[in-house]
Amino acid sequence: MISGYARHGRKSEASDLFPRVPVRNLFSWTAFISGLVQSGNGVDAFYLFIEMGRGVKIVDPLVLSSIVGASANLAVLELGKQIHGLVITLGYESCIFIIISNALVDMYAKCSDILAAKEIFGRMQRRDVVSWTSIIVGTAQYGQEKEALAIYDEMIYACSHVGLVSKGRYLFKSMEDYGINPSLQHYTCFLDLLSRSGQLAEAENLINAMPFKPDEPTWAALLSVCKHHNNIEMGIRVADHLLSLEPEDPSTYILLSNIYARAELGEKVSKVRKLMALMEVKKQPGYSCIELGKKSKVFYAGETTHSMKDVIFGLLKKLDAEMRRRNYVPDISSVLHDMEWQEKERQLFWHSERLAVAYGLLKAVPGTVIQVVKNLRVCGDCHTVLKFISTIMKREIVV
CATH class of the missing domain: 1.25.40.10 (Tetratricopeptide repeat domain)
Structure with a gap:
C-alpha cells in the first residue's frame, strides 16, 4: 500500500501509513523510497534515504538505483557522485547488478558528464535495452549525434549476434x-x-x-x-x-x-x-553554422567572400600541411565532378564544415568545444580531416 500510494503521487497517505508499520525493514524502506522517486518526489526520497541510513544496516541495489535515478531527475551531479561512491564501497558496481549500472549511466548522461557515462557503459559486461538507450540518448543530447548513431549501429550489430x-x-x-x-x-x-x-x-x-x-x-x-x-x-x-x-x-x-x-x-x-x-535535379548546397556567444555565423561550401577568408585560408593551409606530414591522404571519391584530382582536392578543402571549424578555432575562447551544425551529411574525407584537426589543435570538435 505504501508503495502504491507513493508511486501514484499520494505522498501524504504514504507518509501517514509508513509510521504505522510495526517493523520497518529493508523492504518497507525500499518500497517507500522507490515510490517517491517514481512519482517525481526526488528530494523527499533523498531525505528518507538519509533517515533510512540511521536505522538500516543493509542497503540493497534496488533502493540505490532509485536514489541514483533521483539524482538524474534532479540533475544533482555531486550528490549522484556520492551515491556512486557508496555503490562502489558496497561492491554493487558489477555486471550482476545491471540495474545500478543502468541508473549510473543515465544519471551521468542527464547531468552532462558524458565521459563518466561512457566509462561506466564501457565497463558493463552485460547490457540491456535500458543501457543502450541511456547512452545513445545521452550522447545525442550532448551534441554528439554522429557518435550516437555509431553507438546505435553497434547496438544493432550486437543484437544481431544475440538472436x-x-x-x-x-x-x-x-x-x-x-x-x-x-x-x-x-x-x-x-x-x-x-x-x-x-x-x-x-x-x-x-x-x-x-x-x-x-x-x-x-x-x-x-x-x-x-x-x-x-x-x-x-x-x-x-x-x-x-x-x-x-x-x-x-x-x-x-x-x-x-x-x-x-x-x-x-x-x-x-x-x-x-x-x-x-530532370533539373540539383544537389542541395551544403552549409555549416557555428554559434559563438549570442552570434552565429553561416558558411557555405566554396565560400570565398567572408571578411576573414584570408586568415581562415591561412589556418586551413597550415593544418593541411601538418596533416599531410602525419600521412593524411585526401579521399576524393566523394567528389563526383569530372575534373583533375588537384581540383577535386581543392573542392574538398573548401567544404563548409572546415571553414566553420577554422573560424571557431580563430574566434572561440581557447579550450572551449568547437560545435558546428551542418545541413548535410559530413563526407568521409571531412570526417577524417576533423579528427586530424582535433588532435593537432587539442580541441574537442563536434559536427
Whole structure:
C-alpha cells in the first residue's frame, strides 16, 4: 500500500501509513523510497534515504538505483557522485547488478558528464535495452549525434549476434504458418532488419524473391546500406535495378552517383548526371553554422567572400600541411565532378564544415568545444580531416 500510494503521487497517505508499520525493514524502506522517486518526489526520497541510513544496516541495489535515478531527475551531479561512491564501497558496481549500472549511466548522461557515462557503459559486461538507450540518448543530447548513431549501429550489430535476426526471421516465417500473406510493408521491415544487421546477401535474395515488385524506396534503402557497408559489387547491382525505375527522388540520384563513382564507372556517373540535368535535379548546397556567444555565423561550401577568408585560408593551409606530414591522404571519391584530382582536392578543402571549424578555432575562447551544425551529411574525407584537426589543435570538435 505504501508503495502504491507513493508511486501514484499520494505522498501524504504514504507518509501517514509508513509510521504505522510495526517493523520497518529493508523492504518497507525500499518500497517507500522507490515510490517517491517514481512519482517525481526526488528530494523527499533523498531525505528518507538519509533517515533510512540511521536505522538500516543493509542497503540493497534496488533502493540505490532509485536514489541514483533521483539524482538524474534532479540533475544533482555531486550528490549522484556520492551515491556512486557508496555503490562502489558496497561492491554493487558489477555486471550482476545491471540495474545500478543502468541508473549510473543515465544519471551521468542527464547531468552532462558524458565521459563518466561512457566509462561506466564501457565497463558493463552485460547490457540491456535500458543501457543502450541511456547512452545513445545521452550522447545525442550532448551534441554528439554522429557518435550516437555509431553507438546505435553497434547496438544493432550486437543484437544481431544475440538472436534478433533469428527472432525476426522466425516471426516472418510464422506468418505463413498461420496463413497470413506478408504485405510489402512486412517485407520492407524484415529487409530493414537484415540490412541493418549486415545480412546483405540474404536481404538481396529476399528482395528478388518477394511476390511484389520492389519500389524506389525499397531499392534506395538497400543501396544506402550497401554504401554504408562499402559493398560496391552488390551496390552496382542494386543501383542498376534502381536506375531502371527512373526514380523521382533527387536524393536517389545523388546516392546512385556516389555508388558508381566509388566503383569508378565513369560512363554510368555521366549517365546519372545527365538524367539529373534533364530532370533539373540539383544537389542541395551544403552549409555549416557555428554559434559563438549570442552570434552565429553561416558558411557555405566554396565560400570565398567572408571578411576573414584570408586568415581562415591561412589556418586551413597550415593544418593541411601538418596533416599531410602525419600521412593524411585526401579521399576524393566523394567528389563526383569530372575534373583533375588537384581540383577535386581543392573542392574538398573548401567544404563548409572546415571553414566553420577554422573560424571557431580563430574566434572561440581557447579550450572551449568547437560545435558546428551542418545541413548535410559530413563526407568521409571531412570526417577524417576533423579528427586530424582535433588532435593537432587539442580541441574537442563536434559536427
